[in-house]
Amino acid sequence: MTQASPSITLQINGQPCTVAADATLLQAIRSAGLQVPTLCHLDGLTPVGACRLCLVDLEGHPKLEPACVTTAAEGMVVHTHTPELESYRRMAVELFFAEGNHVCAFCVANGACELQDVAVEVGMDHSRFPYQYPKRHVDASHALFGLDHHRCILCTRCVRMCDEIEGAHVWDVGYRGSACSIIAGLDQPWGEVEACTSCGKCVDACPTGALFRKQDATAEKQPHPERAQQLAEARTDRRWHNQ
């Protein structure tokens, strides 16, 4: 965002707010000092609108829109925390838990997991949906890292990190429906994919304990979600944060 870009004014939760004309609603919400929960969004990566946690209500608009992929417009009247939104958000988080196998007590990311944080934020203490207990697998073929599919929420942050920041595009989304999963190469064991530079950026981007460093045991994962933004800025704007 340059200084010269034209700005627009909108209203968020009754509060007026001025942002650059190309800003997303999520950027506008944050610049107003407010927040909505997010999972698939990571600053520095292309937003995809996959997790639907950032849904907001736009007055006079027939449906809810994900703030991370919606461009702010002049005169928009935005609500971020209506009772409807709160109940949908809670439901979405319950579905994340019911869909995979999240056993926090044994998870490498326990205490440092964005899914956990979001569950706390939306006040989820149990799931009203039956747990699916899907049969998934763990890929421990990489020398340094592992991928436990049981904990993957398919946010695709790893896919975008590896493609957009590292430029290796090791990951993609394979299959569909309940069989949908993150795949490495031709759905090979990760350790066999020659394109992987072992940089660890996908592990840094993962919001859960799905991607982890092998040396980390229960509750030892140290996430680095900020790295996507730092590297993106260093690349495109030549601004460094690693002093």
Place this chain on the structure above:
Amino acid sequence: MATTPDRPGCHALDASLIERLHAVQQRHGYLPRAELQQLAVAMQRPLSDVMGVASFYHLFRLVPPPLHRCVVCRGTACFVRGAERLEAGLRRRGVAFETASCVGACGQAPVLVIDGTVGYGDPGALPEQ
């Protein structure tokens, strides 16, 4: 997955990838790994990108097809006329089959397609559940 949708030509690329996957499947009856790898190299695409597309569509087979192909229709008409019992009968006989949702021959329901030829059963002759 194109993570930057505004990248020029990305949709054109997807379309031609699907065309080429069809051609490979036509030739081999399925998509052999080595062919997927060659295709990715030829198109200068990431392996996982090609595999993501190949594994998404039900029409693409990633494993060799069986000697004979048997498809049970699960469309509404076939369902009403006993497709479930037909499936149960095949399962009991140990016959491997795939399923489809309406093959456009509803008048003959319940429909079974064997090696590309439409056959049909007499609902009365099907075993009870």
